[in-house]
Amino acid sequence: MKSAVVAVAFLAGIGLLAGCQPAAQKAAAPKEKKVEPKKAEKKKKKSATERFRTALANQDKWQKACSNPNQLVPEGIDVETFRKEMLATVKFPPGGVLGKDVKRGEKLFGDPKKGGRSRRGNCYACHCGDPQILACGNIGPSLRGYGKRGIDPKDTYIKIYNSWAVVPCSVMPRLGYHGVLTPEEIADIVAYMHDPNSPLNK
Amino acid sequence: MGKRKLLLSALTGGVILGAVATAQEQVPSHLQELLELGMHPGHAYVDEGRETFNTLKGPNGKTCASCHGEDGAKLEGAYAKMPRYYTDIDRVADLDLRILSCMTKYMGFDPKDKKFRKEFDKWNGRYRVPLATFVASLSNGMEINVKLDDPQEKELYKKGEELWFMRVGARDFSCGICHTVLTGKRIRLQGLPDPVKAKVYTHWPAYRFGSDKMWTMEDRVRSCFKAYFLYEKKWDEKKDWVKKPPPYSDWVIALELYMKYAANGGVVEVPGLLR
Amino acid sequence: MARIGRAIVRVPKRISKGQVFKIQMVITHPMETGRRKDKKTGQPIPAHYIDLVEFFFNDQKITTLRTGPAISKNPYFAVKMKATESGTLIIRYKDNKGGKWEKSVKVSVS
Numbered sequence: 001m002k003s004a005v006v007a008v009a010f011l012a013g014i015g016l017l018a019g020c021q022p023a024a025q026k027a028a029a030p031k032e033k034k035v036e037p038k039k040a041e042k043k044k045k046k047s048a049t050e051r052f053r054t055a056l057a058n059q060d061k062w063q064k065a066c067s068n069p070n071q072l073v074p075e076g077i078d079v080e081t082f083r084k085e086m087l088a089t090v091k092f093p094p095g096g097v098l099g100k101d102v103k104r105g106e107k108l109f110g111d112p113k114k115g116g117r118s119r120r121g122n123c124y125a126c127h128c129g130d131p132q133i134l135a136c137g138n139i140g141p142s143l144r145g146y147g148k149r150g151i152d153p154k155d156t157y158i159k160i161y162n163s164w165a166v167v168p169c170s171v172m173p174r175l176g177y178h179g180v181l182t183p184e185e186i187a188d189i190v191a192y193m194h195d196p197n198s199p200l201n202k
Numbered sequence: 203m204g205k206r207k208l209l210l211s212a213l214t215g216g217v218i219l220g221a222v223a224t225a226q227e228q229v230p231s232h233l234q235e236l237l238e239l240g241m242h243p244g245h246a247y248v249d250e251g252r253e254t255f256n257t258l259k260g261p262n263g264k265t266c267a268s269c270h271g272e273d274g275a276k277l278e279g280a281y282a283k284m285p286r287y288y289t290d291i292d293r294v295a296d297l298d299l300r301i302l303s304c305m306t307k308y309m310g311f312d313p314k315d316k317k318f319r320k321e322f323d324k325w326n327g328r329y330r331v332p333l334a335t336f337v338a339s340l341s342n343g344m345e346i347n348v349k350l351d352d353p354q355e356k357e358l359y360k361k362g363e364e365l366w367f368m369r370v371g372a373r374d375f376s377c378g379i380c381h382t383v384l385t386g387k388r389i390r391l392q393g394l395p396d397p398v399k400a401k402v403y404t405h406w407p408a409y410r411f412g413s414d415k416m417w418t419m420e421d422r423v424r425s426c427f428k429a430y431f432l433y434e435k436k437w438d439e440k441k442d443w444v445k446k447p448p449p450y451s452d453w454v455i456a457l458e459l460y461m462k463y464a465a466n467g468g469v470v471e472v473p474g475l476l477r
Numbered sequence: 478m479a480r481i482g483r484a485i486v487r488v489p490k491r492i493s494k495g496q497v498f499k500i501q502m503v504i505t506h507p508m509e510t511g512r513r514k515d516k517k518t519g520q521p522i523p524a525h526y527i528d529l530v531e532f533f534f535n536d537q538k539i540t541t542l543r544t545g546p547a548i549s550k551n552p553y554f555a556v557k558m559k560a561t562e563s564g565t566l567i568i569r570y571k572d573n574k575g576g577k578w579e580k581s582v583k584v585s586v587s
Contacts, residue, residue: 046434048448055432055444056370056453063369071367071378125389135390164374171379178372179438180431236553239487241503243551246483326480411551414507 062086066169074168086165090158090176093183097157098191105192106199108185120180121189126172130199140172147194147201156190228393229477233411237475244335244409244473247416251336254328260309266333269308274340281341282470285459287352294358296458297334298420299450305329323449325421334418335407338472346404346470348463355459358452362460365453371430372437377457403465405474412477419461423454480505484568484580492586494561500532502554504570510546527572532556534584535564560586 046054059067062082065074074082099105108121110133123129128136129143136142146156159166161176161183175181181189192198229237236242255266255274270276285296291303302322306313313319321327350356369376380389385396395402407418417425424446431437432444447453487501504527511524530542539558563585571577 049451051434051444052432052447052451052453054434056368058433059368059370063374066374067364067368067370067376069367069378071369071376071383137387137389139384139387139389169369171384173373173375178374178431179436180372232549236503236551239501239503239553241485241487241501241553243480243483243485243503243505245485245503246480246505249485250480250483 062164062168072169072171079168082168083165086162086168086174086177087158090161090165091183092157093187095184095187097153097187098194099184099187099189100191101188102192102195102198104185105188105190108181108189109192109200120175120185123189131202132199143193143200145201147196147198151194153190153194156193157186160186160189229411229475233475233477242409242411242473242475243414244407244416244475247332247335247407247409248339248473250328251332251334251339254332255336258329260305260311262310264309266304266309274337277337278340279344281338281472282344282346283348285355285358285455285462286348287354294352294354294455294459296420296450296455297337298330298418299455301330301333301337302450325415325417331407331416331418331421335416335473338407338470341470342472344470346401346462346465346468348459348466350463358456359459359463361452362456362458365456366460371432373429373431375430377426397461398464401465401468403462404468405471407472408474408476410476416473419458420449420454423457424449482506482570482572482576482578484570484578486566486568486580486582488566488582488584490585492560492584494586495559497557497559500556500558500566502556502568503551504530504554505551506572508546508548508550508552525572525574527552527570530554530568530570532558533567533569534558534560535562536567560584562586 062074062077062085065077065082066072068075077085093099109123110121110130123143124133124136126137126139127141127143128138129146131144155166159172160181162174163170163172164174164177173180176183176186193200195201228234233242252273255270256272257265259265267273281297284300285294287294288300288303290307291299293299295303302313305311305322311318322329325331350359366377366382369379380394381396382398384394385399387394397403403419406422407416408422409416427447428445433439434442434444436442483505485503489498492498506527507525508527509522509525511521513522514520515522524546526546526548527544530544532539532541540556542554542556544552563583565581566584567579567581569577569579
């Protein structure tokens with residue numbers, strides 16, 4: 001049993017190395033923008049170049065509109081249509097925009113733990129909030145006292161899910177739209193931000 | 203007690219925030235002294251690079267110095283003109299790629315040798331980074347003068363500019379969002395420089411003191427892409443994550459060319475020092 | 478740390494006989510105090526610091542620095558000396574974990 005696992009792992013390793021080869025050769029070869037010859041085979045691992053090219057090709061039409069040198073004004077789509085289209089993509093969780101788990105909301109808001117999916121919110125990269133947390137960015141407005149500003153939680157939800165529905169081509173990432181945060185997670189963050197007892201609002 | 207603690211932490215926070223600005227990334231005062239003395243760990247890499255340059259023999263018995271002169275005499279000022287088109291590889295190359303192609307074409311190293319490639323590519327390996335830092339230092343005091351004469355250079359420059367403003371990935375980032383639109387602001391405690399306006403390329407390759415890392419602009423550009431959250435099919439699938447562009451690829455060199463051209467006229471002061 | 482024990486030494490180029498000049502030196506070294514804790518494991522990171530730096534000029538010892546963990550990472554040292562002839566400056570330094578290095582620099586005095 002163990003040897004079978006080892007054999008499989010070994011073969012997988014070889015497959016991986018074989019897959020890496022083309023990338024190494026490509027880097028030394030000239031004009032790598034040319035289309036690679038079709039590899040006639042069963043599932044072969046894609047080269048790093050192909051994967052990166054695919055990743056760039058995933059740019060959606062709204063990102064493309066915001067890729068002009070101005071960066072903050074959409075080109076090719078008028079602002080109102082842009083907002084409407086973005087608003088249409090917002091998905092609400094079944095339990096409503098105010099989540100129940102405020103503690104999870106706090107964790108998603110500020111926990112900068114590296115790796116994997118726990119880096120999702122990372123709000124302190126750009127915003128300040130809880131006054132105890134000094135390592136906060138100044139890109140977005142401070143969110144201290146957010147819950148006391150009389151904002152409708154639904155608007156908070158929409159802003160986090162798809163900030164481009166509020167400000168087209170905004171600097172703020174469209175966390176819900178891209179799946180960086182799930183609707184339930186956003187609901188918990190909204191709850192944390194609106195909870196009068198959270199350190200954010202003290 | 204709580205109030206005092208808060209005041210103390212606010213003060214330290216203020217000092218930290220005060221030290222973070224832009225330009226050569228204003229480093230904290232204790233590092234500023236090292237920078238002014240011109241004696242920071244980055245210089246150890248220059249020394250190491252000089253040694254490697256003069257003594258490392260490739261499989262065909264040649265050292266870098268065999269062609270380029272002892273202590274790189276013939277390479278003075280070369281870095282100030284790079285990235286540029288090289289006829290022998292028919293590509294626009296930056297420093298890292300040029301060193302790789304030189305070693306494989308003229309020193310006999312095998313480009314297909316995985317062990318060599320691994321040692322070459324890694325950031326703390328003994329070939330690329332010390333050699334790049336040394337060769338870059340040979341242009342110290344000279345003005346950057348990147349020309350766009352060759353058609354491939356012109357095309358790559360356009361591509362670089364396009365890529366700079368291209369918003370893509372699960373965070374809708376582009377280089378321009380952080381480094382043009384948000385220049386001067388901070389992500390947490392890290393100030394954002396504008397490499398284009400501030401001619402940041404004059405002090406790259408640079409040594410980042412806090413993480414003890416000497417890196418070339420190629421390393422830096424590739425590392426930035428990790429923040430983009432690029433993916434193949436869906437961001438949700440970890441196996442779909444595309445973290446960095448491949449090394450020495452046109453995407454990376456295009457961005458380097460775009461930034462270096464913007465630094466034309468700036469005086470090379472290498473190695474730089476970052477916090 | 479990637480490169481430990483590399484020394485960068487600066488000696489003035491023009492030195493006249495009998496002039497007091499400064500030798501400047503930076504050594505790449507983590508200078509761990511032994512009190513810092515590893516963030517992941519919670520275990521203290523073992524002490525690793527330079528504990529001896531000796532300067533020799535033309536085989537004559539000119540000074541000894543007995544250093545300790547209170548000195549910060551990548552330490553900078555400056556030593557003043559007087560010379561009446563040209564020669565070789567050799568700096569020998571070691572750390573508490575058995576690392577031993579030597580750096581030699583030519584000094585020209587006119």
